[in-house]
Amino acid sequence: MLTTILIFLIILGLLVFVHELGHFIAAKRSGMKVEEFGFGFPPRLAGIQKTGGKWKFVWFHKAPLDNDQTVYSINWIPLGGFVKITGENNEHEEDPRSFINRPFKSRFVTLIAGVTMNVVLALVLTSIGLAIGLPAAVDSSDQLPPYARLKDNHVAIIEVVPNYPADKAGIKPGDQVVKVDTKAFGNIDELRDYIKNNSGKLMEFQIKRGREILTLNVNSIKNPEAGQGPTGIALANVGKYSVPWYWAPIEGVKTVGIQIFNIVTGLYVLLTSKLGLSSLGGPIKIAQLTGEASQLGFVYLLQFTAFLSLNLAILNILPFPALDGGRILFLIIEKIRGKKNNQKIEQAVNTAGFLFLLLLMLAVTVKDIKGTGIISRIFGG
Numbered sequence: 001m002l003t004t005i006l007i008f009l010i011i012l013g014l015l016v017f018v019h020e021l022g023h024f025i026a027a028k029r030s031g032m033k034v035e036e037f038g039f040g041f042p043p044r045l046a047g048i049q050k051t052g053g054k055w056k057f058v059w060f061h062k063a064p065l066d067n068d069q070t071v072y073s074i075n076w077i078p079l080g081g082f083v084k085i086t087g088e089n090n091e092h093e094e095d096p097r098s099f100i101n102r103p104f105k106s107r108f109v110t111l112i113a114g115v116t117m118n119v120v121l122a123l124v125l126t127s128i129g130l131a132i133g134l135p136a137a138v139d140s141s142d143q144l145p146p147y148a149r150l151k152d153n154h155v156a157i158i159e160v161v162p163n164y165p166a167d168k169a170g171i172k173p174g175d176q177v178v179k180v181d182t183k184a185f186g187n188i189d190e191l192r193d194y195i196k197n198n199s200g201k202l203m204e205f206q207i208k209r210g211r212e213i214l215t216l217n218v219n220s221i222k223n224p225e226a227g228q229g230p231t232g233i234a235l236a237n238v239g240k241y242s243v244p245w246y247w248a249p250i251e252g253v254k255t256v257g258i259q260i261f262n263i264v265t266g267l268y269v270l271l272t273s274k275l276g277l278s279s280l281g282g283p284i285k286i287a288q289l290t291g292e293a294s295q296l297g298f299v300y301l302l303q304f305t306a307f308l309s310l311n312l313a314i315l316n317i318l319p320f321p322a323l324d325g326g327r328i329l330f331l332i333i334e335k336i337r338g339k340k341n342n343q344k345i346e347q348a349v350n351t352a353g354f355l356f357l358l359l360l361m362l363a364v365t366v367k368d369i370k371g372t373g374i375i376s377r378i379f380g381g
Contacts, residue, residue, distance in 0.1 A: 001291075003291075003294070004287060004288075004290060004291035004294065005287065007290055007291070007294050007301070008286065008287040008290040008291075009078065009079065011290060011301075011305050011308065012079060012080065012283075013040075013078055013079050013080045013081075014080075014121075014305070015080065015118065015121070015305075015308060015309050015312050016079060016080020016081060017039065017080045017081040018117045018118060018120075018121045018309070019080070019114040019115075019117055019118050019312065019316070020037070020080065020081045020082055020083045020114065021081070021083075021117060022113035022114040022115070022116055022117030022118075023083045023085070023110060023111075023113050023114045024037045024083040025113065026106075026109050026110040026113035027083065027085050027099075027110045028070075030102055030106035030107075030109065030110060031097060031102065031106070032085050032086065032087075032097055032098070032099055032102055032106070032110065033068070033085070033086040033087075033095065033097035033098065034070045034083060034084065034085055034086075035064070035067075035070065035071065035084040035085070035086055036064075036070065036071040036072075036073055036082075036083070036084040037070055037071075037072055037073070037081070037082075037083050037084075038071075038072075038073040038074070038075050038081055038082050038083075038084075039073070039074050039075065039078075039081045040074060040075035040076065040077050040078045040079060040080070040081060041075050041076075041077040041079055041080070041081075041082060042061070042075050042076070042077070043060070043061055043075065043076050044058075044059075044060055044061055044073045044074075044075050044076075045060070045073070045074045045075055045076050046058070046059055046060070046073065046074055047059075047071045047072055047073030047074065048071070048072050049064055049065050049066060049069050049070065049071045049072070050066075050069050050070075051065045051066035051069055052066075058071050058073070085099050085110070086098045086099065087099035087100040087101065089347060089350075090343045090346060090347065091343075100340075100343075104331065104334075104335050107331055108328065108331060111324050111327050111328050111331065112317070112324065112328060114316065114324055115313045115316050115317045115324055116313075118309045118310070118312050118313035118316075119256065119260075119309070119310065119313050121306070121309045122256055122259075122306040122307070122309040122310045122313070123249070123252050123253065123256050123306075124252075125302050125303075125305055125306040125309070126252040126255050126256055126303070126306045127248040127249045127251075127252035128248070128302065129299055129302045129303055129306070130241070130242060130243050130247075130248040130251050130252055130255070131242065131243070131244075131245045131248040132242065132299055132302075133149075133151065133152075133240035133241065133242035133299060134240065134241050134242070134299055134302075134303055135156075135174075135238055135239075135240065135241070135296075135299065135300060135303065136150075136238065136239065136240075136241035137156075137158060137236035137237065137238050138150055138237060138238075138239060138241065144241070145243075147243055147244060147247050148241060148242070148243050148247075148251075149241075149242050149243070150239040150240070150241055150242075151239060151240050151242070152239055152240045153237060153238070153239040154176050154177070154237075154238060154239070155176070155177045155185065155187070155188055155191060155235055155236075155237060155238070156174065156175065156176050156177065156235070156236055156237075156238035157171060157172070157173060157174070157175045157176075157177065157207075157233045157234070157235060158173055158174075158234050158235065158236045158238070159173055159233065159234035160172060160173055160232060160233055160234075161228060161232035161233070163232075164221075164228070164231065164232020164233075165218050165219045165220055165221060165230070165231045165232055166205075166218055166231040166232045166233045167232060168219075169205070169216045169217060169218040169219070170214075170216050171205065171207065171216060171218065171233065172209070172292055173292070174209070174292065174293075174296045174300065175207040175208070175209050176207060176208040176209070176238075177191065177205065177206075177207055177235070178206040178207060178208050178213065179205075179206040180194060180195070180203055180204065180205055180206070181194075181198075181203055181204050182204070182206075187237070188235050188236070188237060191235060192229075192235065195220065195229060195230055195231060196229070196230065198220065198230075199220050199221065199222050199223070199224070199230040200220055200221065200222030200223075200230070201220055202217055202218070202219055202220070203217070203218050203220060203231070204216075204217055204218075205217075205218050209295055209296065210295045210296050210297055212295075218231050240299070256306075256310065259306075259307065259310055260310060260314065263310055263311060263314050264314060267314065281364065281368060282361055282364035282365040282367075282368050283361075283365060283368075284365055284368035284369055285364075285368045286308070288368075289304065290304065320353055320357075321349045321350045321352060321353025321354070321356075322350045322351075322353035322354035322357060323353070323357075326349075326350065326353060327350070330346050330349075
């Protein structure tokens with residue numbers, strides 16, 4: 001549990017830090033006044049600032065030594081980072097270097113830079129993964145480009161239906177099927193037929209999870225619902241898909257493009273369906289998935305981190321108040337109108353959006369806590 005929390009915090013910190021680094025670089029290059037760029041969140045532990053041509057320390061919560069220079073800080077709460085840009089909330093109109101006084105292009109690039117950096121991070125991680133070998137479901141090596149390689153082929157469980165026998169037995173997505181009832185199977189069809197022919201019986205699954213070999217007893221359903229199997233699992237031929245390092249960035253672009261399309265499509269389905277809150281996952285759920293990915297191995301964790309980075313990018317670009325996309329929308333409205341927006345109204349809308357997101361996060365977190373049974377395990381309920 002402790003290891004999972006630590007890995008989750010490291011990944012979350014990386015994603016947030018990279019996002020804020022994008023805003024920081026763009027703001028600096030566009031001539032905006034950046035008051036502070038911090039690793040972690042306040043209170044401040046220590047910082048440095050260039051003043052009088054020399055670098056000097058700025059300790060704890062003390063004010064900057066030079067109000068015109070950026071403080072680079074390390075903070076007590078190690079969750080990502082932050083960038084403080086003068087006028088980022090549309091104030092300080094008297095300062096020519098304030099965010100609100102910069103040209104449209106500079107402000108647009110600064111706002112979108114965080115999302116861009118998250119996409120770049122996903123591309124870098126995916127490219128590294130492809131050079132090492134990423135898990136992929138492939139029916140035949142004939143489907144691969146001539147420069148690609150597929151090794152360590154095996155039958156894996158790619159989906160587990162909640163509350164079905166496999167889920168209750170502890171089987172998880174990513175588990176490799178070694179044997180069922182001491183029998184090894186050469187392909188998916190043989191395994192599917194065996195499970196189907198033994199509907200209603202107790203089956204012994206020997207699975208490989210990371211470096212562990214586990215034996216789990218799975219009760220199967222005699223007459224499952226239409227579209228569902230007796231155990232509630234989906235299977236695929238999985239292998240380590242890799243390409244030469246010089247092809248990895250090109251394949252990385254293709255892979256990231258497909259993932260972005262899938263995430264956007266999934267988000268559209270979520271927003272237009274009646275699934276609602278039940279289909280959302282918050283920090284607790286993400287931490288749980290992080291633990292599962294880390295158990296499967298380094299490349300799975302690499303792949304999962306890239307996926308989270310893309311999700312963060314897409315969610316942030318949505319035209320919703322308080323998000324980067326919402327602020328970009330206000331910026332575009334200002335450009336079309338040819339004059340500045342009413343700052344009080346804009347700030348009020350962003351504040352309302354921020355409060356809504358906090359409440360949504362709280363609701364999803366409560367749902368996740370109930371779903372994982374954390375409270376009952378802690379208090380023995």
